[in-house]
Amino acid sequence: MTYLAILGFGTVGSGVAKVLTENAAEVAAGAGEEVRLKYIVDIRNIPDSPFAPLMVKDFAVVEQDPEVGVVVETIGGCGVALAFTRRALAAGKHVVTSNKQLVAEHGVELLALAKEHGVNYFFEASVGGGIPLLRPLFNDLSANRILSMKGILNGTTNYILTAMLQSGKELDEALKEAQSLGYAELNPDSDLDGTDAVRKTCILADLAWGRELKPELVPVEGIRGVALQDIRSAAASGGAIKLLCRLIRGEDGLTYAWVAPHYVPASSMLCHVDQAFNALIITGNAVGDTMFYGTGAGSVPTASAVAGDVVDAVRHKSSPRGIGWSDAPLPLGDPDTLPSRWYIRSEGKWHFTEPLTADRIPACEARYRVLD
Ligand SMILES: NC(=O)c1ccc[n+]([C@@H]2O[C@H](COP(=O)([O-])OP(=O)(O)OC[C@H]3O[C@@H](n4cnc5c(N)ncnc54)[C@H](OP(=O)(O)O)[C@@H]3O)[C@@H](O)[C@H]2O)c1
Structure with missing residues (x-):
């Protein structure tokens, strides 16, 4: 059994909770074990949601719980999402995200951190939402x-x-x-x-x-x-x-x-x-x-890609895939000359x-x- 936390219960985060719950059998079959949602971290309250009992306000709860193996970051931006991602990776947790800004601006650092701690950092949903593109x-x-x-x-x-x-x-x-x-x-x-x-x-x-x-x-x-x-x-x-x-x-x-x-x-x-x-x-x-x-967007289609990454992270929890790229700049030409x-x-x-x-x-x- 792998326990999971979702950070940010907005459009994508709530879709991830839905897909992981409604398609629990498919997720377990793909991952080779049950994947259970343990926490949802958000600054908002969601009293009317069936997931309300899982809500916590403090990310440290997730960070310090050794049972949590995978963290889904669907907050967006490069503020708290960056800080939480660094902390989750450093705590030895696999991280899955839909946050393209974070990957485009801090991918080198976060992928290196994932490698250092022997975990996966996956981001299929960051490009093309639900369409399988990156894998x-x-x-x-x-x-x-x-x-x-x-x-x-x-x-x-x-x-x-x-x-x-x-x-x-x-x-x-x-x-x-x-x-x-x-x-x-x-x-x-x-x-x-x-x-x-x-x-x-x-x-x-x-x-x-x-x-x-x-x-x-x-x-x-x-x-x-x-x-x-x-x-x-x-x-x-x-x-x-x-x-x-x-x-x-x-x-x-x-x-x-x-x-x-x-x-x-x-x-x-x-x-x-x-x-x-x-x-x-x-x-x-x-x-x-x-x-x-x-x-390319929307709650459940995007969650499909996030949940697929969760399955892959669990499948590769002992042998991370080691995706990454160098911080050397890609040599660029000027499109105006084409x-x-x-x-x-x-x-x-x-x-x-x-x-x-x-x-x-x-x-x-x-x-x-x-x-x-
Ligand atoms: N929406 C899509 O279709 C889609 C598709 C592909 C990729 N993405 C990417 O996925 C990410 C999430 O997008 P989204 O549309 O799901 O955004 P969203 O609906 O705004 O959800 C973000 C959630 O995070 C919460 N949040 C803000 N600060 C927080 C904090 N400090 N701790 C915990 N939770 C916090 C927000 O609460 P408040 O609402 O109270 O601020 C909100 O519930 C973005 O990077 C976006 O670019 C989105």
């Missing part, structure tokens, strides 16, 4: 040289871009709709500005190429500048405007990483990924293209350019890199 990348595709990754990894902005086209709304109105339906947070900055997508891009790069990509080094353009007329014109020409995460391993050995709205032609499967869905295409030199598609076709509006008319580097784009009112 296929570091496990099943590990015999490949990863050549590129491209995808839609922010469901909120994908929902907004889809809603703009379908209901003819400008971004502000579509955002309000997304907020009222729970697809966008009250403070949507990290989604709209692309910061959330950058963090996921960094985690993918870290795992694929074994060196650290710091979020502040990734050029980013969010969707605030995308107008309804851009989306309508793209649709009329058979494509779609999508916020893409891009990673390309150049023949020069440099990695080109960026996040920006793109024109995606209908010939790409990414053009047809709508609403809040996520998708990622990973291209390896042996396998070619592989595409992963599914629900030639590409562009979809541009000049004097009110849209057209496609020949392949050009960014500095050669003619004067225009709007421009989107074309996904080739």
Whole structure:
């Protein structure tokens, strides 16, 4: 039997409690033993929840209980979540998280700490929510040289871009709709500005190429500048405007990483990924293209990935998997130097350019890199 604690009983944390409880038989079969939830740590009270008897306010209770083998961190951010993760790992507990900011900014340190203490630090849910992405990348595709990754990894902005086209709304109105339906947070900055997508891009790069990509080094353009007329014109020409995460391993050995709205032609499967869905295409030199598609956020889908990590942590409790990457910086190239076709509006008319580097784009009112 392995005992578990959840830190942060919000959207994801409450989903984890639900999945571990309702799917207890499947979890036990996968883990090879029963996995029982012992504590929930949150600053809020949850008197009406069936999990109320498990609530504690003080993380030290979890930290000092030798029975707790696995800690799930679903608080978010790099404040108390970082402090609790350090303490849990140092206390010899496996840690599982959905917190992309923490992994993108402190992954090197936390993975080294996990190694030092002979435990696992897993974060499948941090990229693509419920979609299995990271384990296929570091496990099943590990015999490949990863050549590129491209995808839609922010469901909120994908929902907004889809809603703009379908209901003819400008971004502000579509955002309000997304907020009222729970697809966008009250403070949507990290989604709209692309910061959330950058963090996921960094985690993918870290795992694929074994060196650290710091979020502040990734050029980013969010969707605030995308107008309804851009989306309508793209649709009329058979494509779609999508916020893409891009990673390309150049023949020069440099990695080109960026996040920006793109024109995606209908010939790409990414053009047809709508609403809040996520998708990622990973291209390896042996396998070619592989595409992963599914629900990139939400309580229970995200909890599915967290609970899968819990199962794997229990399965590997005596022989940690040793995932990690070096703190040496990933050598980067400038995406603006990569030639590409562009979809541009000049004097009110849209057209496609020949392949050009960014500095050669003619004067225009709007421009989107074309996904080739
Ligand atoms: N939501 C998703 O669909 C999704 C998907 C993938 C990844 N993630 C990531 O998963 C993490 C959690 O997201 P979420 O949406 O579940 O957030 P959330 O709903 O805000 O849940 C966080 C919970 O932690 C609690 N908390 C805050 N400070 C605490 C403290 N000092 N000690 C214990 N608990 C504390 C919060 O309480 P208060 O509400 O009182 O502050 C809240 O209940 C984030 O890193 C997020 O980026 C989320």
